Amino acid sequence: MKVPSSELNARMTRFRDRMDRDSPDWEAAAITGKINLYYFTGTIQDGLLTIPRNRDAVFWVRKSYERATAESEFPDIRRMSSYRDAAAVTGKVKKPVYLELDSVSLAQYCRMQKHFEFSGTLPLDAQVAAVRSVKSPYELSIMERAGKIHRHVLEDLVPDLLTEGIDELTLTADLYSVMVREGHQGLMRFGMFNEMLLGQIGFGTSSICPICVDTPGGISGLCPAVPMSGSRERKLKKGDLVVIDIGCGVEGYHTDKTMSYMFGKAIPDEAIRVHERCVAIQNQIASLLKPGEIPSEIYTGVMSSLEPEFKKGFMGYGQNAVKFLGHGIGLWIDETPVIAKGFDEPLEEGMVFAIEPKKGIRDVGLVGIENTFVVTRRGGRCITGTSPGLIPVY
Structure with a gap:
């Protein structure tokens, strides 16, 4: 029942193409919603999918890392205890980050901003919805x-x-x-x-x-x-x-x-x-x-x-x-x-x-x-x- 890696790769490619079309100057996107995480990684876990424009995406998993690696064909799954671990590798983001603004809570946003120190946020809900449609x-x-x-x-x-x-x-x-x-x-x-x-x-x-x-x-x-x-x-x-x-x-x-x-x-x-x-x-x-x-x-x-x-x-x-x-x-x-x-x-x-x-x-x-x-x-x-x-x- 695993989502094939070819399917996951095609979805990520279509998302990047859509972002390039709609927001040509985008630098980074991040996804935390459970269903969108499943769509792009093939597993539903407590985690964060970071999608830099010019680097490969990484799925950071807090819980359960073991289940994520067992269920998912996503190419890069890493363990994290908090957003601090992901931010230490990803680094600061100079431009606004694209987030699921329809569903990200204010508390979650504040935790992300604390560690990633991005300059602002813009919505990616419409782009993901278009890809999923x-x-x-x-x-x-x-x-x-x-x-x-x-x-x-x-x-x-x-x-x-x-x-x-x-x-x-x-x-x-x-x-x-x-x-x-x-x-x-x-x-x-x-x-x-x-x-x-x-x-x-x-x-x-x-x-x-x-x-x-x-x-x-x-x-x-x-x-x-x-x-x-x-x-x-x-x-x-x-x-x-x-x-x-x-x-x-x-x-x-x-x-x-x-x-x-x-x-x-x-x-x-x-x-x-x-x-x-x-x-x-x-x-x-x-x-x-x-x-x-x-x-x-x-x-x-x-x-x-x-x-x-x-x-x-x-x-x-x-x-x-x-x-x-x-x-x-x-x-x-x-x-x-x-x-x-x-x-x-x-x-x-x-x-x-x-x-x-x-x-x-x-x-x-x-x-x-x-x-x-x-x-x-x-x-x-x-x-x-x-x-x-x-x-x-x-």
Whole structure:
């Protein structure tokens, strides 16, 4: 399960090329975030990756050095007790150092500045995100494995888990057990709010409850202290719409998929028609996922084609509408680029997106769909299945 050295070398080369393009006078970069460290070194440890412009990168590891050397094919791994050890070899940096300013804490920054004495800092978050956004064949092969698990569980196995009277939290626990047995890594990682086990699983209008996460759907939550799990009180009853929006992870990489189920009887015809419209929008967006297409233009084109009445509740019920139609995905569920305004760089072959057109409907819940697509010359290639969702479970 080691990340091949050729893969690590290619990633570092692409990062350096991106830095040369975006910041021609850069002198040094440093990475401390666990997921970025994994991307560039193939192991998650407490450490510091220093990347001088004109010298080879060094991965300084505080804990665990032994595990890092056992897991990683990175060419230069060295032990350190603190940043002082790395600074003694690296020396002072005369120009500003590029750091992950979106995630470096102030305390961590102060410790680094104390020992390296750099003159200032600049962000490298966008450059790393751009490099990570284009998946190699190695990465795509892992994501395709996740997609197969995802499809099988949500399309084939979930209907047998739905029984009258089961509560949301119990279904979540049952589904988690099934996912792990089928190959899910047991957690999902996000750039915005750390980690969770599965995702959003709700019955009826629970699926449009407002939450703190930037997503079209919602969840009732266990309690105010645990708002991201299902409710013990919400029981499944005949006529409920069941909405399952979860990720699947394999070897760190994710796919994202949403399926819905009509339990006991069909939901209203109008809600079914809205769902079918969302599926058509997904397919329209997928057809545009080609190299050279502009994410912001895809977003604007699709949104401008929708009539005002349909937009009510689209991509979020009430005041909770989000301003995107899909998002990049990989080592995080929520990567860039995003199918939204402001993302104006052309798509590249090998990018991967979760496309999720959805609409909240009063007294029904969240209809719509989500699947994961790879950008190709022929348009988006789905790796999580082709079911249109809204599966009847009678």
